[in-house]
Amino acid sequence: MTQQRRELPTVADTEALGRELAQDLKAGDLVVLDGPLGAGKTALTRGIAAGLGVQGRVSSPTFIIARQHRPGERAIGLVHVDAYRLGGDLDELDGLDLDTELDHAVVVVEWGHGVVEHLADRHLLVRLTREPESDIRTAVWDWLG
Numbered sequence: 001m002t003q004q005r006r007e008l009p010t011v012a013d014t015e016a017l018g019r020e021l022a023q024d025l026k027a028g029d030l031v032v033l034d035g036p037l038g039a040g041k042t043a044l045t046r047g048i049a050a051g052l053g054v055q056g057r058v059s060s061p062t063f064i065i066a067r068q069h070r071p072g073e074r075a076i077g078l079v080h081v082d083a084y085r086l087g088g089d090l091d092e093l094d095g096l097d098l099d100t101e102l103d104h105a106v107v108v109v110e111w112g113h114g115v116v117e118h119l120a121d122r123h124l125l126v127r128l129t130r131e132p133e134s135d136i137r138t139a140v141w142d143w144l145g
Contacts (some may be wrong), residue, residue, distance in 0.1 A: 003140060003141070004140070004142070005138065005140045007137075008040065008136070008137040008139055014043040014044050014137060014139070015043055015044070015046050017047060017139055018044040018045065018046060018047020019050050020047075020051070021048060021051070021126075022048045022106075025048070025106045026106070027077070027104050029107070029123075030106075030107050030109070030119055030120040031123065031124045032113055032117065033109065033112065033113075033126050034112070034125065034126070034128070035127060038130055039129060039137060040128045040130070041128060042058070044126065044128065044139070045058055045110070046058040048106070052071075052106060053074045053076075054078045056070065058078075058080060068080075068105070076105065076106060078105055078106050078108065079106070079107045080110075081108065081110065081116075082110045082111060083109050083110065083111045084110065084111040117145070123145055124141060124143050125141065126141040127141070
């Protein structure tokens with residue numbers, strides 16, 4: 001797969017991209033989300049969750065660091081991680097046992113670029129940016145590894 005790019009004028013467009021990306025995800029896949037605050041990382045994760053059909057409301061796991069969502073219609077769970085507060089602390093990251101979670105779930109990590117790539121042989125990197133003074137976001141994604 002080659003690098004792809006898409007403009008996302010609305011939150012609904014960001015969620016729709018997440019649903020689209022979810023169609024190619026399976027248990028064991030690692031998705032790394034990179035982008036500044038307000039770029040749409042959680043909205044994209046909501047779309048991925050919807051595409052996987054997982055149970056439960058998806059919100060930012062900032063204060064609990066990792067949130068598990070039970071499998072739904074596709075029998076694939078989702079682990080949603082916010083690595084921002086980890087600050088590159090590999091001991092705390094290892095304590096989350098995300099490599100174990102990869103056996104039965106898709107793991108999506110916000111703020112994970114440069115921190116979690118070692119958990120899987122390959123990962124989907126999605127970079128999100130937001131135009132200054134605008135709600136338009138841009139997503140660039142590619143499988144790496």
